[in-house]
Amino acid sequence: MENKSSPRFPLLLRVSRYIRPIVGVIIAIFLAWQLYSVIVVQHNFSADTWVRFGLSGLILGGMYALIAIGYTLVYGIMFMINFAHGEVMMLGAFGGYFMLELLRFIPMPTSANPNLNFLNAYPIVSIILAFTAGISVSALAGYLLEKIAYRPLRKAPRLILLITAIGASIFLQNLAMLLFGPTRKNVINPDILDRGAGWTWMVSGNPVLIPYTGVFSLVLSALLMIGLYLVVQRSKLGRAMRAVAQDKNTASLMGVDVDDVISKTFIISGVLAGAAGVMWDIHMGLVNHYIGFLPGIKAFTAAVMGGIGNIPGAMLGGMFLGIIESIGPAALGIDFQLKDVIAFSILVLVLIVRPSGILGEKLSEEKL
Amino acid sequence: MRTSPVRNGIQTGTIFGIIMVMMFLIGFTVIGAELIGKILGNPSISGMPDLIYFVIFMILVGVWCGVSAAKRPLYGPDSVKDAVLAGLSAGAICGLCAAVTGFIFGSVAANHIDVRAYLVSVSPESISMFTFNQNPTLGALALFGVMTLSSFLSALVAVEVRTSQKIRTMIENTSGSISETVHSQRISDLLNNKYARYGFYLIVAIALIILPRTWGGYWNYVFGTVGIYIILGLGLNIITGWAGQLVIGYVAFFAIGAYTFALLTAPVPHNLLWNFWIALALGIVVAGISGLLIGLPILNLRGDYLAIVTLGFSEIIRILLKSDLLTTFTGGPRGVHDVGGPTLFGSSFNTDVDFMYIIIIAVLVVSFLAYRLQNSHTGKAWVAINLDETVARATGINAFVSKLLALALSAAIAGLAGALFASRNQFTGPDDHQLMVAINVICLVIVGGIGNIPGIFLGAFALKGLPEILREIENYRMLVFGILLIVMMRLRPEGFLPAKRPVLEKFTADQRSSTDPASHPGNLETNTPPGKGK
Known part of the structure; x- marks a missing residue:
């Protein structure tokens, strides 16, 4: 056996060694050629279209970044892909949606407007309530997920954890479908955050709409990311999280309650996913049981990237992925149906060509 | 280091209560009743299954709840009392969850509000069955009673079964003889016997040839x-x-x-x-x-x-x-x-x-x-x-x-x-x-x-x-x-x-290795069931 198997496929082995650089170069050349032909030769789109694409990508990227942080936090600490994270975001979106619906049914008649409801009478309070509801649902879902599904498997191999996470993802998705039905639900925003309204910006003579909802989501996600960064870098909990991520055993010797820190990590990632879910409600306006799956995988792509x-x-990767996804189909001159293919191709390519990502992984020794 | 039996029971009861409520919300209570009806040989051709099957379904959930609550505090000086207490409190909490749900949805249905715009599976029929075709208050009370009673009784029975020496020896004897039969020399001989194996293959082959023609x-x-x-x-x-x-x-x-x-x-x-x-x-x-x-x-x-x-x-x-x-x-x-x-x-x-x-x-x-x-x-x-x-x-x-x-x-x-x-x-x-x-x-x-x-x-x-x-x-x-x-x-x-x-x-x-140091994975031989090794 010793000497038989290695010379059995010598050619194959030699090929496989060079396959990554070759794939990388081929794809780079192809992309460059496509970009050149679309932007310079064909010149289908004017500047305002590109701005519009970039803007929507930025807004989408903010949400991806929030979800991606959840993946990265959990992976950094437990070395598991929390496959159900997208579903946590979906539950948060449902929480926000039901809160908005509830508030819409509370009448607040005034003399000027007898049809006024709570949602439009106190829009800012309503939005805060919606975010509170979504975030609570997601944080609770994350906490329970960890406690029920993942904690008993703390010492199990990673493949078992991954299969459990897939199981949890299927379970949550189908639970939501059975509870709320498979149809898409329209989210009705308060009037001040009307989805069609926004500032207009003139680019090369054409108006570009900058929607209020988009700006709102983008600003909020930026604030949340800054908040998260402060928590991780400055607070005691953040220090404990970083310690656990580096080395669980040593951290527990130093008096860190590892189980507690992992629980809180899941809660934090749930909070961010819930916020992303309510943003999805407010900006995209459609909720169903399936909305968590694709953003979840894309956010994972962003985290890996x-x-x-x-x-x-993860923040950078999320923004980057959002922009690529909305500019990509136009820039490469392919069908807009294929925008998901771009995200998945990036996932595959990043994992094949540079699995450690753009900024490099920050993982402890024990996991590799 | 024993947790109090009531606390134990409340934990179990909460879990089962949530499961119960979820089953109602996704419409599984109706399906469960239907399945029980089918198993008991009375398939309801159209519409809702009979109320009696739903009651059986609820009792089954209650029994499961009581048994799992009674399982945990079995090993202690006051094990019988503890286990029954745990079963009772679990049933009460589970029944409370069901009763509150039943009351809320019963009142909603009584006011002719259709909740199906938001919760698709909660049809008025399913609500009325959940509250035993009664008004909300009575239905909730009945739910609470059924769950508590079935959980309590099942905990009692479970403890009796576990503690009674007679039943225990009986169970041990039966399982022992079953495993003896499974692992006995005769069966493994039969499996290793060339002609017996060929005969088995022949039967399977004939079945595979004939069955597709006959079963439609x-x-x-x-x-x-x-x-x-x-x-x-x-x-x-x-x-x-x-x-x-x-x-x-x-x-x-x-x-x-x-x-x-x-x-x-x-x-x-x-x-x-x-x-x-x-x-x-x-x-x-x-x-x-x-x-x-x-x-x-x-x-x-x-x-x-x-x-x-x-x-x-x-x-x-x-x-x-x-x-x-x-x-x-x-x-x-x-x-x-x-x-x-x-x-x-x-x-x-x-x-x-x-x-x-x-x-x-x-x-x-x-x-x-x-x-x-x-x-x-x-x-x-x-x-x-x-x-x-x-x-x-x-x-x-x-x-x-x-x-x-x-x-x-x-x-x-x-x-x-x-x-x-x-x-x-x-x-x-x-x-x-x-x-x-x-x-x-x-x-x-x-x-x-x-x-x-x-x-x-x-x-x-x-x-x-x-x-x-x-x-x-x-x-x-x-x-x-x-x-x-x-x-x-x-x-x-x-x-x-x-x-x-x-x-x-x-x-x-x-x-x-974390739960049972006796069967350490280092010893691969222990993984081979007796009578099946090569």
Whole structure:
């Protein structure tokens, strides 16, 4: 056996060694050629279209970044892909949706407007309530997920954890479908955050709409990311999280309650996912049981792209992926139906060509 | 260090209460009652099942709740009192949850508000059944009473059973004699007896020849599906069960096989109309080659990344098939129709009975292949890689080539299954190749017993055959799969029929050593059940 198997496929082995650089170069050349032909030769789109694409990508990227941080935090600490994270975001979106619906049914008649409801009478309070509801649902879901499904498997191999996470994802998705039905639900915003309204910006003579909802989501996600960064870098909990991510055993010797820190990590990632879910409600306006799956995988892509375990990497990766996804189909001259293919191709390519991501992984020794 | 029994009971009761409320919200209470009605031999032809079946369903939940609450504090000085107390408090909390839900929804229904705009499964009929056709207050009280009483009584009975010396010895004797029979020398002799084995094979062969002719089209359809999933499971088992690489996107190869076959035999879009067998062979080969090509760059990745990359591949393939980009080549979102059926010596061989034979033969061939592979050099190399890749490399196994071979073989088998599936349905489209197919296959492999060939048969029958028989639970199938995956991973990661060889050390080693130091995984001999070793 010793000497038989290695010379059995010598050619194959030699090929496989060079396959990554070759794939990388081929794809780079192809992309460059496509970009050149679309932007310079064909010149289908004017500047305002590109701005519009970039803007929607930025808004989408903010949400991806929030979800991606959840993946990265959990991966950094437990070395598991929390496959159900997208579903946590979906539950948060449902929480926000039901709160908005509830408030819409509370009448607040005034003399000027007898049909006024709570949602439009106190829009800011309503939005805060919606975010509170979504975030609570998601944080609770994350906490319970960890406690029920993952904690008993703390010492199990990673494949078992991954299969459990897939099981949890299927379970939550189908639970939501059976509870709320498979149809899409329209989210009705308060009037001040009307989805069609926004500032207009003139780019090369054409108006570009900058929607209020988009700006709102983007600002909020930026604030949340700054908040998260402060928590991780400055607070005691953040220090404990970083310690656990580096080395669980030593951290517990130093008096860190590892189980508690992992629980809180899941809660934090649930909070961010819930916020992303309510943003999805407000900006996209459609909720069903399936909305968590694709954003979840894309956010995972973003986390890997930035280097999993690396929080600034996840933020950058999310933004980057959002922009690529909305500019990509136009820039490469392919059908807009294929925008998901771009995200998945990036996932595959990043994992094949540079599994450690753009900024590099920050993982401890024990996991590799 | 005993927790108080009441606290214990409240914990259990809360869990069961949440389960109860969830079951009501997803409409499972009605389905449960219907199933019980069916089992008791009184299928309600139309409309709602009788109230009595719902009461039985509730009592069953209460019994389960009481038994699991009584289980925990059994070992102590006051075990009987504690256990009954736990059962009572669990039942009370569970009943309280149900009663509150019943009261709220009962009042809502009494005011003629339809909640189905938000909670689709909560129909007025289901609400009225949940409150025993009474008004909300009375219904809630009845719910509370039924749950508490059944839980309390079942806890009492459970404690009696556990503590009574007479019953205990009886149970021990029975289980002892059963295990004695199973592991007895006579049965293993019978299994090792050449003629007995041949006789068994003969009976199976005759059954397989006769049954498809006699049991009719519906069962041929059901068992054809089961057979195709057995093939898929055997294929996935090679790369996931033996070589230990989780491939979530397994459906990609299924799709490649199905589309290769369909495009070669269908009149639209290419009008090639090839012979069934040549197209089948080509479908297998193309799927295998695609496995090789996809595997080349990715098989060096670590486990969970590999899983996600394959998922990415399968989604890319599905979206491409569904898009307008390839409409002229693959038929686009509408799929490929009129896929060719099998022919034999120039004549058509295309009835459902004939196709059942083809599926049976394919299953037999693939399982024979799997058995031979399992005991071959390559199969052992895969298992070695699964157990510890570094050690396997140190013993001279070329891990990369082995894994590549495993993936190519898996992909080829999936291609066979895909081609058969397309040919049997005479259609293939992008929606036949959803991710859920792959997840079904992963489920059946894991549930049946990962790495074990009879386990895969069991898993396929359980997960694809049973839902066909129990039509009521069709909508709940994926939900149950999710729960099943979580529960299996927690309680029995090696599946219902575990592999005999130490294939699964990787899956079980850590857990076992953490819970039970006596059966340390270092000693592989203890994993071999008595009377079954080689």
